[in-house]
Amino acid sequence: MPEQWTVTLRIYRQKTNEPSRYDTFTLEVNPDEYILDAIERVWAFHDRSLCFRHACHHSTCGACGMRVNGVEKLTCITTIRSVARPNAVLTIEPLRNFPIISDLVVDMGELYRKMEAVEARAVLPITEAEIEKPPHQWKTEDSQYVRLSDCLECGLCISACPVAATSQPYLGPAPLAAAQDHRLDRRPDLLTLIDSEHGVWRCHSAFECTAVCPSFVDPGRRIMDLRKQTISAKIRHFFGK
């Protein structure tokens, strides 16, 4: 028999034109289940009015980002065991820094507009993907293959970012990381946007984005590198190159 725990989900609720509240649901769970499984069971068996977003259930689509006890998590890959113990209360809230549509669902349109503005790559040559192999180990014939980029566009980094909380026009971690991935020497047209007051200099280097990223993008490091790229591009520009 799998291990059984009792846990209580304390879920943020918000319907249009109604005050927000928290509803609690006490469930028997297998601690190796994912948070999303427990939330889906709340919807299936306890409260059909609960709204939450989810699709792939294995961290490729980025739909199910939420805050679990105040920390941004992709709930489809977060086991109950990793954030709780028997009889724990788990507070489930929507991502911050986005308008709430209903309950746990937020409107991420602004993030997608910014990803479009920097023309973030959805697929890239496999030899440019920062996975286990260092670049020099790829063979030339490998370059014909592509893979989906690591960034799931899940919004966790925007929710965790202390600057995004106060400055709505700030491009934010995922779009800046996508700009870094382009490299400004290949895409000098992005310089004006990146070098603007809402661009790469607005970051406070808190690295909260890197701490919560579920998909190895490491936006904090990429933003620091994008600053170097920006300075290089401006120096090149100064010398007319």
Added chain:
Amino acid sequence: MSKPHVVIIGAGFTGVAIAHDLALRGCEVTVIERGDICNGTSGRTHGLLHSGGRYAVKDKESAIECIEENKILRRIVPQVIEPNGGLFIALDDSDLSYAEQFIAGCEECGIPLEELTPQQALKIEPNLNPRLLSAFLIPDGTFDPLRLALAFAATAKHNGARFRTYAEVEGLLLDGQGNVTGVRILDRTTNERLELHAEVVVNATGAWAGKITAMAGLDAPVRPTPGIMVAYDQRLIQRAVNRLNEPGDGDIVLPQRRMVVVGTTSFDAENVDYIPVVEEQVKLMLERGSQLIPAIRNAQPRGIYMASRPLVGSGSGRSMARTFKCFDHKETHNIEGLVTITGGKATTMRMMAEKTADVVCAKLGISTPCTTRDIPLLSYRQYYTVPNQEKHYA
């Protein structure tokens, strides 16, 4: 003259592709979805862009549909696809004896294949089981499920289709003779109930199709057939890897971002709203998957999930065809205003939509032909950035 209004229930692959097709043919389209895009079976699909090789021996109709649509999707929505090909590998004598039928089936269905020696296969995929006996390279691919649907939805929205997500259909509007004239919905974001009138209602709810037809007092021949998928935390391959044999459990391993995903199984289920994970099936995926890619044993599970295929017809599980059926309930039950589409596969979503839109357009007297095979889709991100247009219908 106002455009005819079509309500599509379900924003999985089928529903969003029908919305795209009908918007281009001049219909006023509203998509109703109780959750968000792809929250049911479509989101939880394995992500294999089928070449048709899997079905080339026993289910040629599906195989031909797959290879044709595989080529089209590569062209119209490259933003969501890893077009890196796939391998069928033989590990024992039974696999080897399947090779002859496999080659003949692929040739008959127009699926290009190239035989590789074990050494050649290991050179391009070093994590394959080193004891493999033979390998065939075929044009499989992999895709991101949600973004695939969003790209269709974005393009549909751009062309005027409206999406009402978090809206649950509570009933069908019926005239005195049982014909369907619209839907009654609950907007789950506001708890408001409203009625939408439509010339045609399309039931694109997949494994849930029977719930909608029951609202009109009809049966639907849909058999929800769930299967498990297990994602592991290492990207060990760059291509789809299939076992060279008749379709069975855990015989496909796919790359997906920094993971590999092993699938799947096939069993019957009653309540498809929540299908619990079965521990024995998780073990089976590890056992079967690691026969193809032994290094899976060194990886950790990252996501474990169940998805419910909407198979149509009789028989059970593996023996049922993977093709699709579109029912005009005027023809099957003399009920006007309702069309049900179910069955099929993610790979054939565009074709399913074309056939369904043909049926809907014939009912509405629209003669505009389907154009979706040649129209590149907009960025999936535009689903979120293009606003819903004001409604024009009554």
